[in-house]
Amino acid sequence: MYYDYQEMIQKTAPYRVLAFNRGEKEEVLRVSIEIDATKIHAYLEEKNLPNKENGSVRLVREAVFDAYKRFIAKAVEREIRSELTETAEDHAIEIFSLNLRKLLLQPPLKGKVILGVDPAFRTGCKLAVLDPTGKVLEIGVIYPHTGKGRVPEAKSKVTELLKRYGVQVIAIGNGTASRETEQFIADLLHETGSEALYTIVNEAGASVYSASEIAREEFPDYQVEERSAVSIGRRLQDPLAELVKIDPKSVGVGQYQHDVSQKKLSDALTFVVETAVNQVGVNVNTASAALLQYVAGLNKTVAGNIRKYREENGPFTSRTELKKVPRLGAKSYEQSIGFMRILEGENPLDKTAIHPESYKAAEQLIKKLGFTLQDIGTPKLKAELQQANVGEMGQELEIGKETLQDIIQDLIAPGRDLRDELPQPMLKQDVIKMEDLKPGMQLEGTVRNVVDFGAFVDIGVKQDGLVHISKLSQSFVKRPMDVVSVGDIVTVWVDEVDLKKNRIALSMVAPKDAK
Missing domain, CATH: 3.30.420.140 (YqgF/RNase H-like domain)
Structure with a gap:
């Protein structure tokens, strides 16, 4: 599709820059920048030559034009291509990071064989x-x-x-x-x-x-x-x-x-994984070493030591027991412990995201409301916490407003998993074939990938369908990411099916005759 293709540099989409580069690298494309050299020659003359004509001026003019042709033009073209590539790479990495985050935070299907x-x-x-x-x-x-x-x-x-x-x-x-x-x-x-x-x-x-x-x-x-x-x-x-x-x-x-x-x-994706893991938190008694190593403050060695300790001594019963793990120093413990949960521990606060440094404040809050730690998670305590005056309570307990709000939220929903609020995976009992698809057919699908020019949606046939950016919404869409994310369950309509090329064009804009 890029043979005999041209467009203005400022209008070139980042993904096309990377496509050009790949085609050039594989020696199936030749890419060059075309410019109006007459304007550049005029500029160079104005800057380098006097406003008169003689033999010396003609020689200098030839030297200037030759310098431009053999050195300056090529150097500038390399700079432009390099700048375009760097911008395109950053954009591609950003898209990958956003997609990866959505993929990692897909809701788990809990309690099922x-x-x-x-x-x-x-x-x-x-x-x-x-x-x-x-x-x-x-x-x-x-x-x-x-x-x-x-x-x-x-x-x-x-x-x-x-x-x-x-x-x-x-x-x-x-x-x-x-x-x-x-x-x-x-x-x-x-x-x-x-x-x-x-x-x-x-x-x-x-x-x-x-x-x-x-x-x-x-x-x-x-x-x-x-x-x-x-x-x-x-x-x-x-x-x-x-x-x-x-x-x-x-x-x-x-x-x-x-x-x-x-x-x-690699750096960008590692950061995405770390933030996703720490945002969700980990069950320290079931998490693998691969998962634990992404917890803030831990590394591969310490994560492996936590797993070994658990295998040798049985499940952790409290957060403080983690201090016994080899190589888990005081600073690492302080940094990581708020992201590690113990669901069946001795202290009910260990299953929350509340840091041990704030346990005393949490205990004072619960006591002041007339409850005990064993009441954490009960409807009565939840109701009292939801009605609590954060400003007054913060002054009485000498706790910052933001810290108190975080403590209250964690006590209202201990062990809360932010992924539970997202739509569950699509489960089916029947199958459709690509040959069954007809233009105008309405289907449910799962977004598998989001790119600059649209989104690929799994509708249950062999080939994912493409919703072009122009078909994502009735209004103008600048970035597909603003409309859909990986893992989203979406309603789509079949636009076109090409069995020979194995392509399916979909639309998220309902046809005029759709009910």
């Missing part, structure tokens, strides 16, 4: 049954796509797992054989009358995790594909806890991420 499925044709679909905490209950493999003779066997195996463990949700990876596996699962659910639901999970980076040192340490006896099935299931149960195990560059929500400065990208 999950069957994770890593689809494949020849090697079979790997299965992993997970309990609500993510513990692996059983591993298996079925071959529904290698011949009709294996389909009954595959159906029998999956039906047995659904019944034995009371599986409520089936998580199917969106890689090779995903849609064929989805059809198999949908048919099975109809035939057996099972109440289980299924959903398609973005498995980008699952193979990277499965072959990583973290995965080998976590599941030393499993094959790579079996680890992928576990990861796919856990991504549904707790996206943040699972995705932190993967290099952020491999999670599939970027735009030209391989064409930007890898150091700048």
Whole structure:
């Protein structure tokens, strides 16, 4: 699409700059900057030559023009290209960071028994049954796509797992054989009358995790594909806890991420992961070392020591017990402890985001309202806290207004997970094919990626559909990020289906005849 293409530099979108660069690097494009040299020649003459004509002036003019042609023009072009690239890289990194944050903060599907499925044709679909905490209950493999003779066997195996463990949700990876596996699962659910639901999970980076040192340490006896099935299931149960195990560059929500400065990208994405982890907080008794290392004040070594201590001494019963962890010094403890939760601890305040430094103030507040620490989370205490006069109470307890407001919010909703307020993943029992799509058809979909020119939406067929920036809203949209985010559940209408090119054009603007 960029052969024989030109546009004004100031109107060039950042993603097109990166596309030009990639095409040039792969030697399929030649990119150059075209300018009106006559104006530049006139400018150089005015600055360097006297307003008269003689032999010397002519020689200097030739020298000036030659200097411009051979040195200045090329240097300026390099500067312009460099500036365009730097701006485009920063923009691409910003988009990647925003998408990654939304992906990490997708709501977890709590309290469900999950069957994770890593689809494949020849090697079979790997299965992993997970309990609500993510513990692996059983591993298996079925071959529904290698011949009709294996389909009954595959159906029998999956039906047995659904019944034995009371599986409520089936998580199917969106890689090779995903849609064929989805059809198999949908048919099975109809035939057996099972109440289980299924959903398609973005498995980008699952193979990277499965072959990583973290995965080998976590599941030393499993094959790579079996680890992928576990990861796919856990991504549904707790996206943040699972995705932190993967290099952020491999999670599939970027735009030209391989064409930007890898150091700048890595620094930006690490910052995003750290802020997401600390905003949500971690359960110190269930968090992996991979998750703990992103807590402010901790590093990989200390995170590993926390896990080892937990394995050797049992679950932590209080935040103060963390002081016994090797290499967790006083400063690191002070910085990190507010982000680590102990849900079943001796002190009910340990399950909140309240820092131990503020425990005394929190206890005084609760006592003043006529309650005890054991009342934390009860409706009566919540009602009293909601009616409390922050200004007066702050003066009486000699606590800053902002600090007191934070304490009250944490006491009203102890252990609150900000992700719970977001829309849950779409669960289905039936499947549609690309051939079933017709212009004007209304569908629900999940936003998988947001880029400068629009958003890619998973509507349950093999190919994600593109909602062009012009179809995101009835009003003008400058940045798609202002309208949609990764993980959003959106209503879309089919604009156009191109089966030959395997493309689906969608719109978030309802057609005039839509009800």
